[in-house]
Amino acid sequence: MSEGSLEGLIDALRRLPGVGVKSAQRMAYHLLQHDRTGAERLALALQHAVSHVHHCERCHTFSEARVCATCLDPQRDARQLLVVESPADQAALERSGSYRGLYFVLMGRLSPLDGIGPADIGVHPLLDRASDGVVQEVILATGFSAEGEATAHVLAAALKARGLSVTRLARGVPVGSELEYVDLSTLAHALHDRR
Amino acid sequence: MSEGSLEGLIDALRRLPGVGVKSAQRMAYHLLQHDRTGAERLALALQHAVSHVHHCERCHTFSEARVCATCLDPQRDARQLLVVESPADQAALERSGSYRGLYFVLMGRLSPLDGIGPADIGVHPLLDRASDGVVQEVILATGFSAEGEATAHVLAAALKARGLSVTRLARGVPVGSELEYVDLSTLAHALHDRR
Ligand SMILES: [Zn+2]
Ligand SMILES: [Zn+2]
Numbered sequence: 001m002s003e004g005s006l007e008g009l010i011d012a013l014r015r016l017p018g019v020g021v022k023s024a025q026r027m028a029y030h031l032l033q034h035d036r037t038g039a040e041r042l043a044l045a046l047q048h049a050v051s052h053v054h055h056c057e058r059c060h061t062f063s064e065a066r067v068c069a070t071c072l073d074p075q076r077d078a079r080q081l082l083v084v085e086s087p088a089d090q091a092a093l094e095r096s097g098s099y100r101g102l103y104f105v106l107m108g109r110l111s112p113l114d115g116i117g118p119a120d121i122g123v124h125p126l127l128d129r130a131s132d133g134v135v136q137e138v139i140l141a142t143g144f145s146a147e148g149e150a151t152a153h154v155l156a157a158a159l160k161a162r163g164l165s166v167t168r169l170a171r172g173v174p175v176g177s178e179l180e181y182v183d184l185s186t187l188a189h190a191l192h193d194r195r
Numbered sequence: 196m197s198e199g200s201l202e203g204l205i206d207a208l209r210r211l212p213g214v215g216v217k218s219a220q221r222m223a224y225h226l227l228q229h230d231r232t233g234a235e236r237l238a239l240a241l242q243h244a245v246s247h248v249h250h251c252e253r254c255h256t257f258s259e260a261r262v263c264a265t266c267l268d269p270q271r272d273a274r275q276l277l278v279v280e281s282p283a284d285q286a287a288l289e290r291s292g293s294y295r296g297l298y299f300v301l302m303g304r305l306s307p308l309d310g311i312g313p314a315d316i317g318v319h320p321l322l323d324r325a326s327d328g329v330v331q332e333v334i335l336a337t338g339f340s341a342e343g344e345a346t347a348h349v350l351a352a353a354l355k356a357r358g359l360s361v362t363r364l365a366r367g368v369p370v371g372s373e374l375e376y377v378d379l380s381t382l383a384h385a386l387h388d389r390r
Binding site: 004005006008009011012013015016017018023025026027028029030031032033035036038039040041042043044045046047048049050052053062064086087088091107 | 212222302
């Protein structure tokens with residue numbers, strides 16, 4: 001029963017992040033047995049996205065237009081530029097509904113061990129973007145992992161050297177958390193950054 | 196940053212079994228940012244599989260040919276017919292290397308609550324297949340879930356009514372298990388089916 005097309009599909013599904021051989025097999029069997037329409041729709045969606053989705057020239061997020069809708073929105077405050085690692089982080093901040101400025105999406109973070117240096121995450125384009133004369137504050141919202149912190153550190157130094165004002169998202173206790181379940185390092189930061 | 200093609204891709208990925216909105220988003224971002232070749236390859240693999248993979252006429256497993264390689268293999272013992280729920284179960288048995296007969300793949304199991312009755316899992320084709328005059332033993336290897344057991348029960352009755360010899364996979368303690376960690380129902384069956 002193991003023949004070319006089925007094996008090829010299982011191999012291709014395994015390239016998806018978080019998908020091992022077992023789930024790839026289950027996905028392939030499911031699509032072929034119960035959802036051939038879904039399989040065709042996924043094929044078209046993949047092709048459409050690969051040919052239509054590029055990066056916004058200004059903020060580097062995914063966009064079908066040369067400049068994305070957020071960058072073009074006159075309602076947004078162009079004096080604030082918030083720096084995130086990924087479109088997913090940007091989407092999370094947008095869902096919070098508490099930010100009305102513009103974004104810059106690094107598409108990664110510094111990771112010397114993986115060979116990801118400043119050029120790979122667009123540090124120079126960020127410096128150029130932030131030096132447009134309109135931006136007054138750059139908010140660093142890279143993750144609070146070791147790599148995200150290192151990235152924020154490097155960016156802060158480069159931005160400050162250009163005379164830009166730089167802030168960082170606050171670390172602290174997540175809303176809704178019981179203190180006893182919060183890790184000690186977060187508690188220490190929450191205490192240090194108390195307002 | 197939420198635009199048509201990207202949203203369409205995330206929606207299409209969500210139809211995969213076990214993929215929620217978070218993982219669909221992660222998959223879409225990963226493909227667009229790091230693996231556009233993988234995205235194109237997956238699209239082609241899906242289209243190829245949908246147009247080339249059908250069901251074997253004899254055993255109903257996935258096959259690109261009208262009759263699959265296993266059914267056509269003269270080395271296999273045509274006197275034994277082993278009934279499984281899915282190609283995945285068939286693959287697991289093949290990997291065990293301990294079976295040299297032929298298969299019949301139900302492509303499901305009886306599940307009255309989900310409206311899956313005898314016609315949906317091909318009970319009549321199985322009866323016809325098993326009555327070819329060559330098959331001497333039908334081995335029921337549906338799962339040991341409630342539905343798998345009910346399916347085996349119904350099939351056993353129908354096959355025996357045609358005068359066919361029917362056996363069932365043995366229930367028992369998994370190889371490598373410590374008895375103390377085996378569930379009680381499995382222990383009871385292992386004791387009852389002792390050899
Ligand atoms: Zn943009
Ligand atoms: Zn076959």
